């Protein structure tokens with residue numbers, strides 16, 4: 046397993062990206078993920094990435110997060126080889142999944158979220174890449 050990316054909820058990618066660009070990072074992709082109701086800015090950092098998440102809808106998952114907690118760390122994502130196998134294994138161990146089936150995430154990957162109740166309070170995303 047590898048740390049794939051860290052997702053940060055922001056009010057505005059335009060405003061938040063300035064800091065990351067000043068840190069020397071640059072955006073590889075800026076894309077909308079309608080299924081998650083977000084716009085995502087992807088900054089590669091070594092083998093992993095920082096993703097800034099801006100909501101497209103106040104009722105979406107990031108919109109609700111921003112309303113409740115404000116800007117900040119939203120989730121961390123671990124890369125797995127086979128997301129369906131990983132979900133099955135976790136469910137078998139009694140881990141609470143938010144997504145019992147994989148969904149589409151940014152850059153064409155498959156994702157599934159594990160409930161913070163099972164992870165020590167952190168929203169954890171599993172992600173499987175198709176093209177690596």
Ligand code: ZN
Pocket residue numbers: 050051052096120122170
């Ligand atoms: Zn993510």
